[in-house]
Structure formats: C-alpha cells, structure tokens
Amino acid sequence: MKKTSLIVGGTKGIGSVILNKLKKRGDKIFTLSRSKLKKSNHLVCDMSLDLDEKYLINFFKNNKIDNLIFSQRYRGLVPNMDQKIMIESSHKIIELLKNKLSKKSSIVILSSIATTTVVEDQNAEYHYTRGAIEGLVKYYAVKLGSNGTRVNCIQPTVIFKPENKNFYNKKNNLTRKIIEKITPMKRMGKSEDIANLVNFLTSNDASFITGCIIPVDGGARLKSQEHIIKSFLKK
Numbered sequence: 001m002k003k004t005s006l007i008v009g010g011t012k013g014i015g016s017v018i019l020n021k022l023k024k025r026g027d028k029i030f031t032l033s034r035s036k037l038k039k040s041n042h043l044v045c046d047m048s049l050d051l052d053e054k055y056l057i058n059f060f061k062n063n064k065i066d067n068l069i070f071s072q073r074y075r076g077l078v079p080n081m082d083q084k085i086m087i088e089s090s091h092k093i094i095e096l097l098k099n100k101l102s103k104k105s106s107i108v109i110l111s112s113i114a115t116t117t118v119v120e121d122q123n124a125e126y127h128y129t130r131g132a133i134e135g136l137v138k139y140y141a142v143k144l145g146s147n148g149t150r151v152n153c154i155q156p157t158v159i160f161k162p163e164n165k166n167f168y169n170k171k172n173n174l175t176r177k178i179i180e181k182i183t184p185m186k187r188m189g190k191s192e193d194i195a196n197l198v199n200f201l202t203s204n205d206a207s208f209i210t211g212c213i214i215p216v217d218g219g220a221r222l223k224s225q226e227h228i229i230k231s232f233l234k235k
Contacts, residue, residue, distance in 0.1 A: 004102075005202065006030045006065050008047075008093065009072030011037065013161050014110065017191035018071060018198050025199065030059075032093075033072070047072065047089040048081055056096055064102040067202040068094070070109040077123070086129045087136065094140060104148040106202040107140065109133055110194070113157050113217060134213050141211030150210035152201050157217035159189045182228050185218035 005022050009015040010031035023029055031037075034046040043059055045051060070093075074085040090109060101107075112130045114122060134153055141151040158179055160168055168176045168188065179188050193216055200206055215221055223231075 002026050002028055003066035003202070004028045004030070004063055005067035005069060006032060006060075006097075007069045007071060008032045008090070009070065011035045011042075013071070013073070013163055014156075014159065014191045014194050015069075015071035016162065018069060018195045021192075021195035021199050022067070022202070027067070030063075032056075047085045048074075048078075051089060051092055051096075053092075053096055056093070060097065060100050063100070065097060065100050066102050066105050068097065068101065068105070068107045069198060069202070070107075073110075080125070082125045082129045083132075087132050090133070091136060094136075098144065098149075101144070101147065101149050104204070104207065105150075106206070107137075107144075107149065107151040108198050108201050109137055109151075109153050111153050111155050111213070113155055113215065113221070115155065115213075116215075116221065137213065138211050145210060150201070150206065152206075152210060153213045154194060154197055154201075155213055155215045155217075156194055157189055157215070157220055159191060159194065159216075161191050179220075181231055182223060183218040183220045184222065187218065189216055189218060 005027045007015055007019055007029065010019045011033045012035070019029055019031065030041045030043065032043040032045050034044065036044055043056065045056070070090050072085060074082045094107065111133045113119070114127045114130045115134055118127065137151050137153040144151060167173070176188060180186055197214065197216060201209065
C-alpha cells in the first residue's frame, strides 16, 4: 500500500536524497521548506518565522500522514535561530499534525553527533538544540506509542552531501583521508546511508523500534584517543 510521507527540509541536502529514496519505493511525497517551489505537493514555510498553523492544517485536511521526517538544518549565526528552526518548529509541526498521523505511522528526526561530542566549529546553541531533539524524540515515542506511532532519531557524523561533495571529492583531500583512516569502516558516510536508514525506520520492518537514537558513523565513536593516535603512527 502506498504511503504518504512529509519531509521537512526535503528540497536540499540529505533531505533531497531521502526524498528520492522514498519516492523510488512508491511513497506519495510532500515537502515543507522555505524554497518557493510551485508544486502541488510542496508547502512553502520559512521556519525562522512563525508557522502558519491554518495553512499547514488545511494542506493536510483530506490526507493522513504515514511518515513525518525532519531533515531541516539552520546554517547561520543568528542567536536563538537554531533553537527556533530545529526544536520549536519540529515540536509545533508534530503537535499540529499528530491527529493526522495514521495508525502505525513513523516520525524520524535527524540530529547530529554534537550530542555526544563537541564539534568545535559549531556554537553552543548548535549543540544544545541537538540534545533537545533527542529529548523530544523520547517524549513523543512514549506519548504517541498508543497510536502505533514510532519516533526515532538518526545521529549522523560527517557525511557526503550534495552540497559538500565537490570539497571532499578533491584530489588528495586531507580531511577525507583522515576521516577514512580513523573510521573502522574506512570510508566517509554518504547521504544514501542516512536515506537507507530512514527507508527502514519508516517501513513495516521497523514496527517495534521506537525512542531510539541511532548513530550513523561507521563505528568512529568506538575508537579511543590512543587507538586514533596509533593509527597515525603506523607506517
């Protein structure tokens, strides 16, 4: 049976790769972002502003949602904007649409390894909002469980994305070489790795998985400082 999926932030980056994956399996796809696309399945919404609640509810007036996927990301330094886009908007969208979720539906939210490690080129707000996302996931996993709705979080590491592939594909890219060397799987993660996990979590095969924070890092989190140093000392 064809599923209906709403992807928040599904027009760019990892979100666009997720869209293509779910589209290939036959999902009816809706996207929500600030991109001003003139498509009947696209909701134009700038989450840095207040959400138009009536617009969102009316858009799904005659539709049930099987999968709700959050892949949005704020890129900037405006104070409190990360919190507004990542936490407040996600919370509000779930609240507005929770009665539109079908039985046995799935919510998947993308977070970051910044909940377990410090990403030095990101600010404090970036880190604590990702931690809050995981709290949100656990809360709704309990609250929506009786409806059969599953809520999970994906925690990616450094990933090949459409917007950074030119940088990492440069010949002799040192950053990529270091990541590949210290990662047990000996490669960088790809957007497709995230899309494949979303595909699983939104399928019936994941019907008893909820409230989970799932790292996608090729095992990098498992290596100690000593192990990493030794890998560089090896000839």
